[in-house]
Amino acid sequence: MNKIYEHQLEDLSLGSVFLATGGGGDPYLPMLLTRQVLKEFGPVTLIKVDDIDDNAHVVPVGAVGAPTVSLELLPSIEEASATLAAYEQATGNQVDVVASFEVGGGNSLLPIMAAAAKGVPVIDGDGMGRALPEAQMMTYAIAGAKPTPAVARDYAGNTARFDTADTSTYERHIRSFAMAAGGMITAAEHPMTGAFIKKAIIPGTLSFAIRLGETLRKHRGNAENLLPHLQDTFANSVYGTCRLLYTGKVTDKATSIIGGYDVGSVTINAFDHQQVAMQIAIKNEYLIARIGDEVVATVPDLIVLCDYETGTPINAERLKYGQRVAVFAVGCPQFYRSEAALKAVSPRAFGFDLDYLPLQA
Amino acid sequence: MRIGIDVGGTHTDAVLLDGDCILATHKSLTTADVESGIMAALSALLQTSKVDKSQIQSIMIGTTQFTNAVVERKELAEVAIIRIALPSGNGFPPLSDWPDDIADAVGRHIYLCHGGYLYDGHPLAPLNDSEIDDIITDIRAKGLTNVAIASAFSSMNPEPEHYVAAKLQAAIPGVNLTLSHRIGSLGLLERENAAILNTALLPFAQRVVEAFHSALREHGFGCPMFISQNDGTLMSADFVKQYPALTFASGPTNSLRGAYKLTGLQDAIVVDIGGTTSDIGVLQNGFPRESNLVVSVGGVRTNFRMPDIQAVGLGGGSLVSEDGNRVGPQSVGHRLVQEGLVFGGSTLTATDIVVAAGLAGVGDPTLVSHLSPALIENARASMQTLIDQNIDMMKPNAEPVPVILVGGGAILIQDGLQAASTLVRPEHAGVANAIGAAIAQVGGEAEALKSYSSNGRQQAIDDVTGEARQRAIAAGADAATIRVADIEETEVPYMEQGVYRLRVKVIGEVATLPGSQSLREQRA
Numbered sequence: 001m002n003k004i005y006e007h008q009l010e011d012l013s014l015g016s017v018f019l020a021t022g023g024g025g026d027p028y029l030p031m032l033l034t035r036q037v038l039k040e041f042g043p044v045t046l047i048k049v050d051d052i053d054d055n056a057h058v059v060p061v062g063a064v065g066a067p068t069v070s071l072e073l074l075p076s077i078e079e080a081s082a083t084l085a086a087y088e089q090a091t092g093n094q095v096d097v098v099a100s101f102e103v104g105g106g107n108s109l110l111p112i113m114a115a116a117a118k119g120v121p122v123i124d125g126d127g128m129g130r131a132l133p134e135a136q137m138m139t140y141a142i143a144g145a146k147p148t149p150a151v152a153r154d155y156a157g158n159t160a161r162f163d164t165a166d167t168s169t170y171e172r173h174i175r176s177f178a179m180a181a182g183g184m185i186t187a188a189e190h191p192m193t194g195a196f197i198k199k200a201i202i203p204g205t206l207s208f209a210i211r212l213g214e215t216l217r218k219h220r221g222n223a224e225n226l227l228p229h230l231q232d233t234f235a236n237s238v239y240g241t242c243r244l245l246y247t248g249k250v251t252d253k254a255t256s257i258i259g260g261y262d263v264g265s266v267t268i269n270a271f272d273h274q275q276v277a278m279q280i281a282i283k284n285e286y287l288i289a290r291i292g293d294e295v296v297a298t299v300p301d302l303i304v305l306c307d308y309e310t311g312t313p314i315n316a317e318r319l320k321y322g323q324r325v326a327v328f329a330v331g332c333p334q335f336y337r338s339e340a341a342l343k344a345v346s347p348r349a350f351g352f353d354l355d356y357l358p359l360q361a
Numbered sequence: 362m363r364i365g366i367d368v369g370g371t372h373t374d375a376v377l378l379d380g381d382c383i384l385a386t387h388k389s390l391t392t393a394d395v396e397s398g399i400m401a402a403l404s405a406l407l408q409t410s411k412v413d414k415s416q417i418q419s420i421m422i423g424t425t426q427f428t429n430a431v432v433e434r435k436e437l438a439e440v441a442i443i444r445i446a447l448p449s450g451n452g453f454p455p456l457s458d459w460p461d462d463i464a465d466a467v468g469r470h471i472y473l474c475h476g477g478y479l480y481d482g483h484p485l486a487p488l489n490d491s492e493i494d495d496i497i498t499d500i501r502a503k504g505l506t507n508v509a510i511a512s513a514f515s516s517m518n519p520e521p522e523h524y525v526a527a528k529l530q531a532a533i534p535g536v537n538l539t540l541s542h543r544i545g546s547l548g549l550l551e552r553e554n555a556a557i558l559n560t561a562l563l564p565f566a567q568r569v570v571e572a573f574h575s576a577l578r579e580h581g582f583g584c585p586m587f588i589s590q591n592d593g594t595l596m597s598a599d600f601v602k603q604y605p606a607l608t609f610a611s612g613p614t615n616s617l618r619g620a621y622k623l624t625g626l627q628d629a630i631v632v633d634i635g636g637t638t639s640d641i642g643v644l645q646n647g648f649p650r651e652s653n654l655v656v657s658v659g660g661v662r663t664n665f666r667m668p669d670i671q672a673v674g675l676g677g678g679s680l681v682s683e684d685g686n687r688v689g690p691q692s693v694g695h696r697l698v699q700e701g702l703v704f705g706g707s708t709l710t711a712t713d714i715v716v717a718a719g720l721a722g723v724g725d726p727t728l729v730s731h732l733s734p735a736l737i738e739n740a741r742a743s744m745q746t747l748i749d750q751n752i753d754m755m756k757p758n759a760e761p762v763p764v765i766l767v768g769g770g771a772i773l774i775q776d777g778l779q780a781a782s783t784l785v786r787p788e789h790a791g792v793a794n795a796i797g798a799a800i801a802q803v804g805g806e807a808e809a810l811k812s813y814s815s816n817g818r819q820q821a822i823d824d825v826t827g828e829a830r831q832r833a834i835a836a837g838a839d840a841a842t843i844r845v846a847d848i849e850e851t852e853v854p855y856m857e858q859g860v861y862r863l864r865v866k867v868i869g870e871v872a873t874l875p876g877s878q879s880l881r882e883q884r885a
Contacts, residue, residue, distance in 0.1 A: 029453060029550065032453060032457060032458055033452055033453055036452060036453075066480075068480075068547075068862070069480050071547055071548045071549065072477075072480070072513045072514045072547065072548070072549045073446075073449050073479065073480070073485070073513060073514075074446060074449050074450030074453060074513070074549060074550070075449075075450075075453075076448065076449055076450060076451035076452055076453075077451055077452020077453065078451065078452065155448060155449045155485075156448055156485075156486065157448065179481075182479040182480065182481075182483075182485070183479065183480045183481070249756075271753060271754075308754075309754070322650065324754055
């Protein structure tokens with residue numbers, strides 16, 4: 001059985017920003033808080049999916065809301081553990097194992113804080129293998145887990161319990177609560193048994209994010225030099241092939257809020273200008289990459305924008321005109337390639353008139 | 362007439378301008394007390410130009426003293442830090458991510474209390490008078506007189522910061538304060554850090570500004586004095602007494618602004634080549650393009666606006682490999698005049714190559730006459746390629762751009778850069794920083810989260826612009842000349858529709874400079 005130690009948190013954060021494909025928010029403060037929690041409670045046990053007791057009560061924990069808000073409404077050290085405690089109190093269930101919504105930004109770290117404080121393991125895996133904007137896109141929901149009973153807690157300790165029929169309804173309700181409670185809340189939801197989550201989770205993604213962060217740190221440098229190291233890292237993972245799609249400069253970024261999400265596109269012009277420009281469609285995360293009219297990558301495959309010179313992944317909200325970037329694409333985990341999963345996460349689920357185009361090797 | 366002075370770590374440069382005309386320049390070593398070096402430079406300028414000091418209308422100073430104080434952890438005062446944001450942020454008090462040495466230097470006097478606002482304008486928590494009074498009592502008991510105050514969403518609603526400030530001023534007469542909404546933008550941690558750094562510099566800033574003032578008075582200069590800040594605009598010297606942290610990174614900014622003034626090119630790449638590195642920056646509309654990344658000052662995360670600078674390891678002292686295929690990044694730096702071949706040393710440097718090529722007249726050319734043409738050609742090609750590639754990275758688009766070469770090492774680069782549409786080597790390029798300081802203007806900036814659905818977009822922009830104008834006027838701008846320089850609108854994701862982060866920057870002429878009228882006409 002593995003553990004997550006303080007000194008691994010920086011790599012975990014870096015790796016999970018890459019996997020967050022533009023979403024997920026800045027993990028800087030959650031990382032520093034997690035470091036303090038691990039200082040106090042010691043390293044947290046990282047349990048492999050196969051090692052979970054079939055009867056264990058497993059609960060995913062994470063934040064729901066607007067990443068921009070957490071620039072001012074700072075997270076607190078107890079919010080993950082207090083949310084878990086509120087869940088136990090409201091439902092009468094004892095949590096045996098904590099799971100993650102998504103391996104992306106701060107949401108890779110909240111489950112670790114909750115598990116460390118409670119003294120239970122966190123699962124090495126997550127419900128997206130990346131970041132995605134809505135709860136019904138999680139593997140847990142796709143596999144048929146009920147979203148509730150769920151408990152959400154705001155910065156002031158106010159809590160709400162949800163009992164909804166399906167995840168789409170739950171998503172709408174909890175987002176309303178987030179907006180009414182300062183724009184950012186923490187939730188414990190989609191409770192599952194150990195037996196259930198084994199077939200509903202993308203396995204190994206937390207330890208993989210640490211390895212990926214290590215690669216990005218050790219081989220920090222321009223995209224061409226970084227690429228073979230990224231490919232080596234992804235070669236032994238649940239993910240598919242890793243490719244460098246494009247390098248160039250951001251020449252336009254136009255996004256607007258539609259239906260509560262950040263929707264728009266970014267245009268990148270090649271450094272050498274020999275090549276047609278790339279366009280990437282955004283709904284919180286980077287979803288579709290086109291070169292001219294040709295689609296070269298689509299969700300649920302991962303489309304990742306990195307700073308060209310350092311390979312540091314860039315969140316969509318920080319993307320700006322004039323930035324010099326490299327666009328990587330990585331094949332999504334097998335889970336998302338089933339017909340049922342693609343119904344929830346293919347380009348059509350986001351309103352594009354386009355089928356999923358698996359990334360070519 | 363105006364005088365620009367750039368106080369760098371090594372050199373103090375000065376320039377005397379009459380309108381656009383450069384009457385005199387002066388370069389000297391920076392003195393330990395700074396002001397005696399400034400006075401020596403002023404005297405030299407007047408002597409060279411035969412101008413009487415009564416004709417000087419203003420003196421503009423760019424100085425690295427405050428940046429260096431932070432980097433070297435010197436001259437920093439102890440600071441009481443009050444954060445108004447509980448119950449949020451519990452477990453992450455101020456200074457948590459600061460390097461130990463600078464956290465120790467400012468004293469770790471940390472106070473947390475309830476209050477602040479949420480994104481939608483609701484109070485985060487009510488202020489608690491007894492909590493605040495206890496904090497003030499403790500600050501008094503400790504004898505602290507410098508206080509930084511930061512509350513959640515204060516860039517949207519600063520009321521809690523004002524409330525606590527008023528109580529402090531009543532309890533501790535003469536207390537030095539920094540309210541975070543006055544110095545930083547959205548991002549509580551970074552804004553709080555900026556406020557703490559600024560507060561720690563306040564007593565030093567008061568001494569420096571007083572020393573400048575009294576030196577000028579003693580030498581009979583009656584004109585006002587201004588100090589340049591990181592975004593290429595000026596602050597009145599008295600404003601610097603309150604906001605010394607705003608001088609961070611004014612050096613590279615002045616270099617870019619000076620290059621603009623020397624060439625008149627509003628959109629260009631500026632390459633400032635020194636002894637060890639070349640700093641490549643971008644002029645957009647005559648002002649430096651700013652960095653996208655979170656900026657660390659002396660190891661402390663801040664969100665100051667800083668110019669986007671690409672530092673390349675090529676300078677006059679760069680080492681050249683035997684075949685000439687590699688130049689830099691190692692350099693003999695300021696020891697060039699001892700170690701370079703043309704100076705009788707034994708190290709092959711970039712300077713030796715350009716002297717051997719017959720392009721520069723420094724040192725003794727006979728000492729490099731043995732270098733092979735192939736070596737010279739290779740080394741020159743290596744330097745050109747290095748600069749060419751890095752310019753290409755910085756260019757705003759694929760079109761070749763005008764490139765302005767400044768700094769002592771500008772001779773290293775020849776015509777024929779692919780990334781350059783034209784290559785400009787302005788006269789007086791050695792004092793570009795001082796010129797940048799001399800032509801700076803006064804700016805003001807404000808930022809807030811606004812809902813367009815309530816009062817509409819134009820009203821929101823007007824509100825924020827009004828706040829920016831007030832700040833510019835407070836910083837010394839002539840209200841009649843103020844224009845909006847930049848409006849940045851960012852929609853906030855996940856929230857109700859129509860919530861935007863608005864940032865407005867305005868710029869105007871210096872109010873008290875009689876010459877500002879003519880400057881305005883020139884630009885029109």
